[in-house]
Amino acid sequence: QLQLQESGPGLVKTSDTLSLTCTVSGGSITTTSYYWSWIRQPPGKGLEWIGSTFYSGGDFYSPYLKSRVTISVDKSNDQFSLKLTSVTAADTAIYYCARQGDSGSTGCFGSWGQGILVTVST
Amino acid sequence: QSALTQPHSVSGSPGQSVTISCTGTNSDVGGYTYVSWYQQHPGKAPKLMIYDVNKRPSGVPDRFSGSKSGNTASLTISGLQADDEADYYCCSYAGNFAFAVYVFGTGTKVTVL
Numbered sequence: 001q002l003q004l005q006e007s008g009p010g011l012v013k014t015s016d017t018l019s020l021t022c023t024v025s026g027g028s029i030t031t032t033s034y035y036w037s038w039i040r041q042p043p044g045k046g047l048e049w050i051g052s053t054f055y056s057g058g059d060f061y062s063p064y065l066k067s068r069v070t071i072s073v074d075k076s077n078d079q080f081s082l083k084l085t086s087v088t089a090a091d092t093a094i095y096y097c098a099r100q101g102d103s104g105s106t107g108c109f110g111s112w113g114q115g116i117l118v119t120v121s122t
Numbered sequence: 123q124s125a126l127t128q129p130h131s132v133s134g135s136p137g138q139s140v141t142i143s144c145t146g147t148n149s150d151v152g153g154y155t156y157v158s159w160y161q162q163h164p165g166k167a168p169k170l171m172i173y174d175v176n177k178r179p180s181g182v183p184d185r186f187s188g189s190k191s192g193n194t195a196s197l198t199i200s201g202l203q204a205d206d207e208a209d210y211y212c213c214s215y216a217g218n219f220a221f222a223v224y225v226f227g228t229g230t231k232v233t234v235l
Contacts, residue, residue, distance in 0.1 A: 039226075046125065047160070047168065047211050049224040060222040096167060103180075107156025107215050108173035115167050 002027040004097050004113035012091075014122045018084040022097030022113060029078045030055045034101035036080045037109060038071060040093040043117075048093075052100060053080060087120045094118075126151065126212055126227035133233040134202045142230045144195040144212035150225055152193035156215035159188060159197045163208045171210075172197060199232070207234045 008020035022036070029036065037052040051061035053071040061069045070083045084091060094115040102110020127145040134140040144151065144159075151157055157175045160168035170179050172188035175195065185200045195214070199206055212227035 046229040047213075047226040049213075049226060052222065052224075060217070063223065102170070103173055103177065105156070105173050105177070107154070108158035108170055108213070109160075109168070110170045110173070110179060112167040112169075 002099065002111050004099065004111060006095060006097050006113045006116040008116060008118070010117060010119060012087055012118060012120050014088055014120055015086055018082070018087050018091060018118055018120070020082045020095055020097075020116065020118070022080050022082075024078040024080075024099075027078075029073060029080060030075055033104075033106070034099050035106055036071075036073065037098045037100055038082045039096045039098055039109065039112075041096070041115075042090075042093045050082065050084075050095075089120050092118065092120045124225070126214060126225055128210075128212060128227040128230045130228075131231040131233065133235055134199075135235045136202055136204065138202050139198060139200045140202060140232060141199075142197045142210055142212075142232070144197070144214075144227045146193050146195075146214055146216075146225070148193060150214040150216035151190065151195050151212075154215045155190075157188070157190055157195045158213045159186075160211045160213065161206075161208045162211065168211065202234055204234050207232055 003025045005023045035052045038050040053059045068085045073080045096115045097113045098109040099111040159172040162168045175190045176188040216225045217223040
């Protein structure tokens with residue numbers, strides 16, 4: 001059974017770079033037809049798509065975050081990562097990693113990690 | 123792309139049906155069949171309940187159904203149960219031939235009376 005697990009620092013300083021990793025187990029990140037995504041949720045608020053990537057290339061990012069976001073894949077370790085630069089308090093959120101392509105549709109996020117709370121503070 | 127519009131809350135008694143709307147534009151909900159719905163219990167990760175407008179993943183009860191008309195998608199929960207009390211989010215593809223973009227709804231809290 002596929003499992004996704006986010007990891008990284010829970011506290012980041014204002015203007016620094018937020019870096020998170022998602023480890024995929026129970027499946028390979030190089031399996032075709034799947035995209036790997038990051039989604040976030042500020043405390044008490046709604047979900048926001050950050051971006052998605054395919055293991056062999058092809059990244060798509062939210063136009064609101066595109067200038068600050070990079071998603072990359074580590075095929076040898078079945079991991080993918082998120083980097084968000086120049087963070088502010090507005091970037092405080094629970095960050096989820098997720099897989100697109102479950103049930104044969106790339107238009108939905110079928111598998112999710114448990115989420116990791118990242119707080120941005122001075 | 124702005125967030126899709128959902129009612130803040132809906133409620134119903136056990137056994138009743140509730141419907142949650144998700145309103146977008148021709149550039150998202152109205153333009154594609156990639157509309158999905160997610161259930162989120164407090165402190166938990168979202169769970170996919172409906173994808174491609176009206177398809178259910180394996181394991182999701184057939185009490186949950188989806189539909190779309192024009193720029194508005196809907197999720198209906200029939201035979202409401204206590205465990206259905208949660209937040210629900212819609213999501214739509216909003217990209218084009220050059221790039222892929224996904225936009226979520228504002229979220230709806232379902233209360234079982």
